[in-house]
Amino acid sequence: MNFIYEIKITYKDSVNDPEGLTITESSQRIGFKEIKKIRSGKLFIINVESPNENEANIKIDEICDKLLHNPIIEKYSFNKI
Amino acid sequence: MNFIYEIKITYKDSVNDPEGLTITESSQRIGFKEIKKIRSGKLFIINVESPNENEANIKIDEICDKLLHNPIIEKYSFNKI
Secondary structure, three states: OEEEEEEEEEEOOOOOOHHHHHHHHHHHHOOOOOEEEEEEEEEEEEEEEOOOHHHHHHHHHHHHHHHHOOOOOEEEEEEEO | OEEEEEEEEEEOOOOOOHHHHHHHHHHHHOOOOOEEEEEEEEEEEEEEEOOOHHHHHHHHHHHHHHHHOOOOOEEEEEEEO
16 A cells, blocks of 8 residues: 655754754845744655554654664654544 | 644656666665665755644645745645644
């Protein structure tokens, strides 16, 4: 069976996010005074072939851990879509 | 009131995604044969100050449209978290 997952990777709260900071400042400069904070992150949409949802979950967790995120500065979450 | 939104920006389906393709190939090379396709995207977590949710929605839609996404090659979606 084919499962589709959405993976969200964001910086840990204690880690600086220069991209997010720059976009926050840019948005305020062009008039979006209501925007108080922007944090940036990465998104992956993954198609995985698996006999069942449980094994698909395990595979996605493994690939997030081994390939997609940097555990020093990032955290991840995922959900089936 | 303070609202927090999650914004997802992905390439349109017809647009090539070299980052996603590279990660797909890398994942298969290191043994994740079950991974059939990975598409990459961007994620933003935005804090917005607004008198009500309706106006916050309008602001977020506007900033996505004007600053965060490239309408030629990308699409966006958002939800309050």
